Amino acid sequence: MKTPGLLKDLQQAVGTAHVLTRDSADLSAYETDWRKRHTGRALAVVRPGNTEEVAQVVRLCAQAGASLVPQGGNTGLVVGSVPDTLGRQVVLNSTRMNQVLALDAANLTLTVQAGCALQAAQNAAEQAGLLLPLSLAAEGSCTVGGNLATNAGGTQVLRFGNARELCLGLEVVTPQGEVWNGLSGLRKDNTGYDLRHLYIGSEGTLGVITAATLKLYPQPVAQLTAWAAVPSLQAAVDLLGLAQRHLGAGLSGFELMGQFALGLVDKHFPALRVPLWQTQPHCVLLENSDNESEAHARERFETLLEIALAQGCATDAVVAESLAQSRNLWHIRESISMAQAEEGLNIKHDISLPVSRIPDFCAETDALLARTLPGVRLVNFGHLGDGNLHYNVQAPQGVDPKQFLGQHETAINALVFDAVARFNGSISAEHGIGSLKAHTLPHYKSPVALALMRSIKQALDPQNIMNPGRVLAQNTD
Amino acid sequence: MKTPGLLKDLQQAVGTAHVLTRDSADLSAYETDWRKRHTGRALAVVRPGNTEEVAQVVRLCAQAGASLVPQGGNTGLVVGSVPDTLGRQVVLNSTRMNQVLALDAANLTLTVQAGCALQAAQNAAEQAGLLLPLSLAAEGSCTVGGNLATNAGGTQVLRFGNARELCLGLEVVTPQGEVWNGLSGLRKDNTGYDLRHLYIGSEGTLGVITAATLKLYPQPVAQLTAWAAVPSLQAAVDLLGLAQRHLGAGLSGFELMGQFALGLVDKHFPALRVPLWQTQPHCVLLENSDNESEAHARERFETLLEIALAQGCATDAVVAESLAQSRNLWHIRESISMAQAEEGLNIKHDISLPVSRIPDFCAETDALLARTLPGVRLVNFGHLGDGNLHYNVQAPQGVDPKQFLGQHETAINALVFDAVARFNGSISAEHGIGSLKAHTLPHYKSPVALALMRSIKQALDPQNIMNPGRVLAQNTD
Numbered sequence: 001m002k003t004p005g006l007l008k009d010l011q012q013a014v015g016t017a018h019v020l021t022r023d024s025a026d027l028s029a030y031e032t033d034w035r036k037r038h039t040g041r042a043l044a045v046v047r048p049g050n051t052e053e054v055a056q057v058v059r060l061c062a063q064a065g066a067s068l069v070p071q072g073g074n075t076g077l078v079v080g081s082v083p084d085t086l087g088r089q090v091v092l093n094s095t096r097m098n099q100v101l102a103l104d105a106a107n108l109t110l111t112v113q114a115g116c117a118l119q120a121a122q123n124a125a126e127q128a129g130l131l132l133p134l135s136l137a138a139e140g141s142c143t144v145g146g147n148l149a150t151n152a153g154g155t156q157v158l159r160f161g162n163a164r165e166l167c168l169g170l171e172v173v174t175p176q177g178e179v180w181n182g183l184s185g186l187r188k189d190n191t192g193y194d195l196r197h198l199y200i201g202s203e204g205t206l207g208v209i210t211a212a213t214l215k216l217y218p219q220p221v222a223q224l225t226a227w228a229a230v231p232s233l234q235a236a237v238d239l240l241g242l243a244q245r246h247l248g249a250g251l252s253g254f255e256l257m258g259q260f261a262l263g264l265v266d267k268h269f270p271a272l273r274v275p276l277w278q279t280q281p282h283c284v285l286l287e288n289s290d291n292e293s294e295a296h297a298r299e300r301f302e303t304l305l306e307i308a309l310a311q312g313c314a315t316d317a318v319v320a321e322s323l324a325q326s327r328n329l330w331h332i333r334e335s336i337s338m339a340q341a342e343e344g345l346n347i348k349h350d351i352s353l354p355v356s357r358i359p360d361f362c363a364e365t366d367a368l369l370a371r372t373l374p375g376v377r378l379v380n381f382g383h384l385g386d387g388n389l390h391y392n393v394q395a396p397q398g399v400d401p402k403q404f405l406g407q408h409e410t411a412i413n414a415l416v417f418d419a420v421a422r423f424n425g426s427i428s429a430e431h432g433i434g435s436l437k438a439h440t441l442p443h444y445k446s447p448v449a450l451a452l453m454r455s456i457k458q459a460l461d462p463q464n465i466m467n468p469g470r471v472l473a474q475n476t477d
Numbered sequence: 478m479k480t481p482g483l484l485k486d487l488q489q490a491v492g493t494a495h496v497l498t499r500d501s502a503d504l505s506a507y508e509t510d511w512r513k514r515h516t517g518r519a520l521a522v523v524r525p526g527n528t529e530e531v532a533q534v535v536r537l538c539a540q541a542g543a544s545l546v547p548q549g550g551n552t553g554l555v556v557g558s559v560p561d562t563l564g565r566q567v568v569l570n571s572t573r574m575n576q577v578l579a580l581d582a583a584n585l586t587l588t589v590q591a592g593c594a595l596q597a598a599q600n601a602a603e604q605a606g607l608l609l610p611l612s613l614a615a616e617g618s619c620t621v622g623g624n625l626a627t628n629a630g631g632t633q634v635l636r637f638g639n640a641r642e643l644c645l646g647l648e649v650v651t652p653q654g655e656v657w658n659g660l661s662g663l664r665k666d667n668t669g670y671d672l673r674h675l676y677i678g679s680e681g682t683l684g685v686i687t688a689a690t691l692k693l694y695p696q697p698v699a700q701l702t703a704w705a706a707v708p709s710l711q712a713a714v715d716l717l718g719l720a721q722r723h724l725g726a727g728l729s730g731f732e733l734m735g736q737f738a739l740g741l742v743d744k745h746f747p748a749l750r751v752p753l754w755q756t757q758p759h760c761v762l763l764e765n766s767d768n769e770s771e772a773h774a775r776e777r778f779e780t781l782l783e784i785a786l787a788q789g790c791a792t793d794a795v796v797a798e799s800l801a802q803s804r805n806l807w808h809i810r811e812s813i814s815m816a817q818a819e820e821g822l823n824i825k826h827d828i829s830l831p832v833s834r835i836p837d838f839c840a841e842t843d844a845l846l847a848r849t850l851p852g853v854r855l856v857n858f859g860h861l862g863d864g865n866l867h868y869n870v871q872a873p874q875g876v877d878p879k880q881f882l883g884q885h886e887t888a889i890n891a892l893v894f895d896a897v898a899r900f901n902g903s904i905s906a907e908h909g910i911g912s913l914k915a916h917t918l919p920h921y922k923s924p925v926a927l928a929l930m931r932s933i934k935q936a937l938d939p940q941n942i943m944n945p946g947r948v949l950a951q952n953t954d
Contacts, residue, residue, distance in 0.1 A: 106714050106833035107864070108721070151667050162665060165642065180925040185831035187863045188639060188906040190628050190678055191922055192948055193930045197674030201667055218722040237583050244585070245695040248768035249726030291725035292777070300769070354662035356583035386664045387584070429665040445668055448657040452937065453670045459936030460929065471669055 006064040010046050010090070013056040018096065020045040030071065030091050033079045034138075037436070040083035042069075045091040051171060051179055051210040054092065058208065058465075059177030061090050067465040068092050070204035072115060072146030075138035077350075078434030080150065080203050080470050092208060094145050100124045101211060108216040109168060109185040114145025114209050121214070130216040133160040133252075137334065145209045151201035153430030158385035159252040159289065160217070162430070164200045169213035172199050175206070175461040183213050198456070203432055204467040206460050222294035223252070225287050225326035226301050228308065228317035229280040233359040236284055238313040240355065240385055243286055246304045250297070253287030254385035255333050261381045264339035265332055272332050276316050284314075284384065285333050333381075336390075340379045344401035346394040347412050351420050352429035355387045362391075365419040369393065372415060373408060388429040391416060417444055438473040483541040487523050487567070490533040495573065497522040507548065507568050510556045511615075514913070517560035519546075522568040528648060528656055528687040531569065535685065535942075536654030538567055544942040545569050547681035549592060549623030552615035554827075555911030557627065557680050557947050569685060571622050577601045578688065585693040586645060586662040591622025591686050598691070607693040610637040610729075614811065622686045628678035630907030635862035636729040636766065637694070639907070641677045648688035649676050652938040660690050675933070680909055681944040683937050697766035700729070701774040702803035703782060705794035706757040710836040713761055715790040717832065717862055720763055723781045727774070730764030731862035732810050738858045741816035742809055749809050753793050761861065762810050764803075810858075813867075817856045821878035823871040824889050828897050829906035832864045839868075842896040846870065849892060850885060865906040868893060894921055915950040 011019045020027060021044045032039045043066065048054045061068050071081040071093045083089035094115035102111040105128050112121050118139040125132040134147060136154035146152075148170070152163040160166060169184030172195075182196060199206055230236045236256055243251050262277035276283055290297035301319045308314040320326040340346055353361050362380065369376050375396030382389040393412050395404035417427045417440070427444050428437060442450060450472075457464075457472055468474060488496045497504060498521045509516045520543065525531045538545050548558040548570045560566035571592035579588040582605050589598050595616040602609040611624060613631035623629075625647070629640040637643060646661030649672075659673060676684055707713045713733055720728050739754035753760055767774035778796045785791040797803040817823055830838050839857065846853050852873030859866040870889050872881035894904045894917070904921050905914060919927060927949075934941075934949055945951060 104831060104833050106718060107831040109831070151671075153665055153667075157665065161642075164671070165638075174925065174929070178925045178928075180923060180929065182923070182926065184901065184903075185833075185864075186829045186901075186903050186906075188630055188634065188829045188860075188865045189903040190630075190905045190907055190909045191903055191918060192910060192926065193679050193683075193933055194628075194641070194674050194677065195926060195929055197671050198933075200671065202670050206670075218725065220725070241583060246768065248695065248697070248766075250768075289725075291723065291727075352663045352665045354581060354584040354586070356581050356662075383665075387662075388665045424661065424663075426661075426663050426666040426668055428667045429663075430667055432667045433669060441668060446657060446659070448651065448655045449659065449669065449672060451655075452651070452657065452672055455936040456670055456675075456933060459932040 009060045014048045014053050018047040033082045034075045038079045041087040042083040042091045047093045047096045054173045055177045070208045072143030073141040075142040077431045078436040080434030107185045111213045131219045150432045166215050170196050171211040173208045175466045220289035222290045222297045224297040225320045225329045228314040229276040235313040250288045252289040255285040256384035258380040261336045261379045265335050268339045268342040346392045349391045350431045352388045353425035357423045361423045433471045486537045491525045491530050495524040510559045511552045515556045518564040519560040519568045524570045524573045526573050531650045532654045547685045549620030550618040552619040554908045555913040557911030584662045588690045593621050608696045627909045643692045646690040647673050650685040652943045699767045699771035699774045701765045702797045702806045703763045705791040706753040707759050712790040727765050729766040732762040733861035735857040738813045738856045742812050745816045745819040823869045826868045827908045829865045830902035834900045838900045910948045
């Protein structure tokens with residue numbers, strides 16, 4: 001690798017000011033991942049201003065044999081967008097490419113550059129009276145390119161699908177530095193292999209997403225939230241089925257929260273006044289997005305909850321009286337992560353299962369954990385409507401969390417993931433693989449699928465310069 | 478190719494009764510495509526009974542260097558599932574693999590073998606009180622495997638998406654005869670490249686789909702149909718926007734029908750009593766699927782249509798008074814294809830455009846056609862909500878259709894497809910490429926995309942035994 005030559009070439013391609021190196025700038029924000037689990041060392045951070053510059057940067061790196069790490073807001077949770085420690089990778093940061101390129105109200109589409117922050121894209125839609133229904137905790141910092149590269153999930157998947165389902169078209173720079181303009185506002189296009197879906201979720205290992213066309217929806221007229229205590233996980237699953245029948249596509253959120261998780265919120269954020277959590281093992285939060293009126297949304301919720309109470313799949317329930325109350329209920333749900341952090345380090349899992357199997361999965365895995373590690377505490381919550389649980393494991397009361405993690409993390413991960421596999425679930429529902437799970441994946445993914453993935457990677461990136469070692473580990477066991 | 482050995486091996490693999498050859502059976506149903514544009518000649522038609530037999534058949538063909546043509550109900554419209562004329566291809570027909578494997582009501586999923594007829598899959602869902610919302614004209618004969626291999630569209634795409642969006646998991650036999658079991662009932666799974674979406678729409682050129690897990694939905698409580706006359710295409714687009722805002726996800730159909738198309742139905746099937754067609758250049762059919770009640774659906778429709786009439790985007794409208802009336806309105810829409818066949822041969826196009834560009838596209842292309850071929854008649858109708866038009870060209874009154882097609886088909890296709898390209902549309906919205914459009918595709922698809930497709934084909938099927946020459950032509954120009 002001819003480093004000095006490459007740096008000069010990169011400066012020529014994007015302008016000296018946009019090639020950051022250790023000598024001239026503090027690179028820590030680009031080199032350390034969001035959860036601060038890993039700090040790498042970049043040869044340079046390059047910040048191109050447009051697609052043609054991205055293509056040039058990729059070509060220069062390919063010529064020099066330097067590998068690239070595509071990076072958006074760097075908010076990923078699986079160490080997929082920071083360089084390794086060898087100091088030879090080029091971080092390709094998209095955040096200068098943050099423009100909204102087009103909004104087509106009649107076609108219900110929004111086209112943005114990859115580096116556009118998700119919130120900026122949401123705002124552009126909202127200004128036109130429309131809804132971009134991708135929403136997640138990091139939306140102020142994360143980019144649309146990163147959302148698509150990792151197929152982000154979030155809180156509205158139940159109604160609108162993952163990031164993948166919201167994308168109609170992509171522009172991509174290939175590992176050879178060619179530009180594929182697949183920016184389409186088309187809802188139907190059967191002209192060959194679906195390259196769009198191949199790049200979505202490939203975590204920057206097959207090319208660089210530089211722009212995207214996203215689906216928009218009319219804004220709902222009213223959004224109402226309800227909260228119910230449920231006597232069991234099976235009751236929560238039954239309530240989900242009832243809600244799907246009665247609210248149809250109006251049901252835009254169905255979140256499950258275990259009693260211990262809510263207890264942590266109550267303990268660390270008492271001002272939030274968590275409702276109904278003490279009587280039953282779980283609560284659920286339901287959201288109804290109505291295109292008619294708030295009164296209609298309320299009437300539908302009340303009918304649903306009456307039936308649920310009569311059938312015994314909820315024992316108590318409240319419907320938010322105001323937007324402020326709705327927001328507060330969501331705020332409680334979103335405070336679980338913070339509350340568990342207050343309680344101390346824990347082992348996080350982002351798993352998914354067929355919805356129907358969640359009660360049995362939890363019964364079996366809870367018992368297995370309790371038997372293996374007596375006193376262990378479970379912070380179990382998540383997007384039940386999507387079959388997605390954040391099934392997090394906290395040290396027993398009084399045990400030092402750091403020591404507990406050091407001793408038991410590997411075994412606990414194996415226990416949980418083995419259980420997930422027995423129930424035909426996924427070890428990564430919405431966070432992806434990155435480098436964090438690249439060595440775990442081969443234990444749980446079908447060998448045939450892995451071989452197909454390797455063939456595709458080899459075919460599209462034979463030089464292995466695009467985010468090497470992510471998703472597919474370089475030295476498998 | 479060692480033919481006699483291969484036939485014997487195939488008989489051993491699936492049983493003598495399930496290897497059909499010219500000597501022993503009439504193969505015409507397997508060798509001729511649905512529209513009778515092409516008749517091929519198969520070495521044999523093999524009808525395996527399960528996935529392991531499919532894998533064996535593929536391995537035997539790979540060893541013998543024989544290529545395979547996967548075939549479901551053989552109802553495709555682009556000559557993608559019949560053999561070529563050389564008598565050396567093995568047709569792999571899936572229709573013996575027609576079982577419903579599992580229905581999970583709580584998870585809202587249905588798992589079927591690839592050869593299951595779409596209607597049988599719909600019925601299985603219906604018996605459980607659920608809806609499989611893939612619906613198209615050939616549903617009695619077509620198979621779920623074929624629907625997914627071609628990413629079928631149909632009448633409910635506006636609300637539920639194409640076949641692609643309804644599939645959560647696949648089982649596939651690779652060109653090497655390995656089985657990938659990706660049958661998942663998961664709504665979230667970010668563990669590597671999305672192989673599912675790569676196989677969906679690849680028309681049997683990358684592997685053989687042997688089973689699939691599909692999304693189900695609660696049955697709507699009421700489905701109501703309305704019919705409106707609109708003064709222009711722009712008014713139709715405006716009405717679509719209004720309907721999306723007022724009905725939200727309740728809007729499950731929005732079909733456009735041009736006056737000439739409706740006139741043909743009126744002429745050839747007068748008993749259908751086409752409403753409102755004489756006053757305006759277009760009519761639209763709207764469908765509202767309601768999870769509340771028929772009265773509610775009607776009230777929502779009436780509110781919508783009042784606003785539409787007041788705003789001038791409809792000039793007259795009726796809401797069906799009964800289920801029978803609703804069915805009749807759909808029947809009129811579905812009779813357009815038959816009516817144009819009665820009128821004589823025509824040149825069919827299955828194109829898509831951004832919805833917002835449809836008025837300009839039609840204005841420009843209608844004028845261009847009228848200038849180039851005076852007197853030419855346009856049977857223009859389609860799924861406006863999806864941007865999908867069946868923009869069909871009929872010979873001028875009194876001109877022999879066959880002669881007209883012979884003289885002008887190539888030029889008319891080029892004229893229409895060039896216009897589609899100028900408006901960023903697709904030359905195949907829902908029918909696919911097959912062999913019919915494989916030589917046309919390179920003129921309209923990005924060379925970068927085509928090169929990526931070729932790399933993927935080469936990587937996954939280096940022997941080129943899976944449906945060769947379909948999607949990607951073998952001798953490009």
